[in-house]
Amino acid sequence: MTFLDECKKVPYKDIWFYVHEQVYEPREDSFLIADNLKVDKGERVLDLGAGCGILGILAAKQGAEVVATDINPYAVRCARINAEMQKVKIDARQGFLFEPVQNEKFDLILFNPPYLKVKEKPKEWIDYSYSSSETLNKFLQQYKAHLTQNGRALVINSSLSGIEVKGKILDKKKLPFEEIFLVELER
Numbered sequence: 001m002t003f004l005d006e007c008k009k010v011p012y013k014d015i016w017f018y019v020h021e022q023v024y025e026p027r028e029d030s031f032l033i034a035d036n037l038k039v040d041k042g043e044r045v046l047d048l049g050a051g052c053g054i055l056g057i058l059a060a061k062q063g064a065e066v067v068a069t070d071i072n073p074y075a076v077r078c079a080r081i082n083a084e085m086q087k088v089k090i091d092a093r094q095g096f097l098f099e100p101v102q103n104e105k106f107d108l109i110l111f112n113p114p115y116l117k118v119k120e121k122p123k124e125w126i127d128y129s130y131s132s133s134e135t136l137n138k139f140l141q142q143y144k145a146h147l148t149q150n151g152r153a154l155v156i157n158s159s160l161s162g163i164e165v166k167g168k169i170l171d172k173k174k175l176p177f178e179e180i181f182l183v184e185l186e187r
């Protein structure tokens with residue numbers, strides 16, 4: 001079995017993404033950012049918790065210079081493969097939150113975080129996609145240091161996270177068991 005054999009193909013508009021079984025499959029929360037994503041050519045974008053790379057790849061297609069990071073090595077590999085398939089350049093790196101971009105600043109940070117309150121520690125790589133609202137809290141403490149002067153962040157929050165993300169709500173969507181919000185944060 002090759003890596004690609006363990007992937008399914010998931011569409012967003014006319015683009016198909018390879019998604020490994022250990023990687024988050026793009027869905028409503030991913031699409032809420034994707035549908036609102038507008039970047040200027042040459043902007044530096046950080047796709048944090050990139051999963052299969054969908055958001056970074058869409059930004060790169062609009063001409064952004066993209067760094068995509070994820071704690072999950074399968075996700076990093078998927079993001080690289082999908083970028084290659086889509087003939088765009090992204091710099092995909094593995095690591096915890098801002099660790100792989102320690103002294104770097106970005107015009108735009110995209111983050112669709114794990115936001116469910118789950119007590120158990122992640123057992124498999126895919127589990128990092130869902131659990132630990134601690135990750136969102138840590139992100140909120142750290143993101144400003146990685147934004148340029150006029151930089152902004154687009155973050156997903158959910159009625160299930162139990163965390164208040166103070167910013168401008170750009171869009172929202174009601175789902176059967178939760179409501180999800182796209183929040184814009186400034187420096």
Ligand SMILES: C[S@@+](CC[C@H](N)C(=O)[O-])C[C@H]1O[C@@H](n2cnc3c(N)ncnc32)[C@H](O)[C@@H]1O
Nearest residue numbers: 024030049050051070071072096097112128129
């Ligand atoms: C909800 S998924 C979103 C994936 C993709 N951005 C999307 O919208 O489809 C959250 C992603 O964050 C990653 N992640 C979770 N905790 C992380 C951390 N501390 N540092 C970096 N990435 C993390 C997970 O591995 C997962 O790929």
